[in-house]
Amino acid sequence: MPTGVAIRDPRQQLFDAAECVLLRDGPSALTSRAVTTEAGCAKGVLHRHFADFDGFLAELVLDRIGRIDGQAAALRDSAGTGTVTDNLTGALTDLFGTVAVAIVGLVTSRDNLRTRLREAIPTGVPILTEATAMIASYLTAERELGRVATDADVDTLAPTLIGAAHLLFADRKGAPPESEAVRKVVATVISGAV
Structure with a gap:
């Protein structure tokens, strides 16, 4: 996702993306990069909303x-x-x-x-x-x-x-x-x- 484009509900978008990765690829594939890639956003979006x-x-x-x-x-x-x-x-x-x-x-x-x-x-x-x-x-x-x-x-x-x-x-x-x-x-x- 291009920088500066607002995400309506970033937390929910990230949760939904994590669920997709989890269901498709399992727990071992669940990384911050996999989640943000699935969500179509920069990795910094996750770290802006969650401490780690x-x-x-x-x-x-x-x-x-x-x-x-x-x-x-x-x-x-x-x-x-x-x-x-x-x-x-x-x-x-x-x-x-x-x-x-x-x-x-x-x-x-x-x-x-x-x-x-x-x-x-x-x-x-x-x-x-x-x-x-x-x-x-x-x-x-x-x-x-x-x-x-x-x-x-x-x-x-x-x-x-x-x-x-x-x-x-x-x-x-x-x-x-x-x-x-x-x-x-x-x-x-x-x-x-x-």
Whole structure:
């Protein structure tokens, strides 16, 4: 991009570019040069808005975590409609069909990034922790409606669902799992609870 041309929302443009690089080439290819090249801007733009590259990556992860809030609200709102299995299948497919799996790989591959994120998220793996809370909140709502057994351990079911779904989607290079494969895992995990 020529010098002096204004970028409407440089932070978002850089985040979107980083997401493209991450999804296409993986965490090891994510460099400041790769991000700014993908964004079509000078490298200085990134450093004008972020103290350093690890700071940029931490903000990227936090931005993508923020998107889970909307997904969590939509999932909670679906309580009492459809089937529990279908609602969870849709939510897990939406969650892991996006950049979430790549973000987990990014966080686990960069020590400095994990250190930065510990300031904002002291426990758990970013993205997976928030996703687990989303599923637990939904299962609690369904339990209150009587569609999940009153003795169901949602605090165990939620991370089990997240872990199982994450494994289904973890192959970055292969085709994403079919909806029926996700549904089968969900149905198996919650079979004793619905």
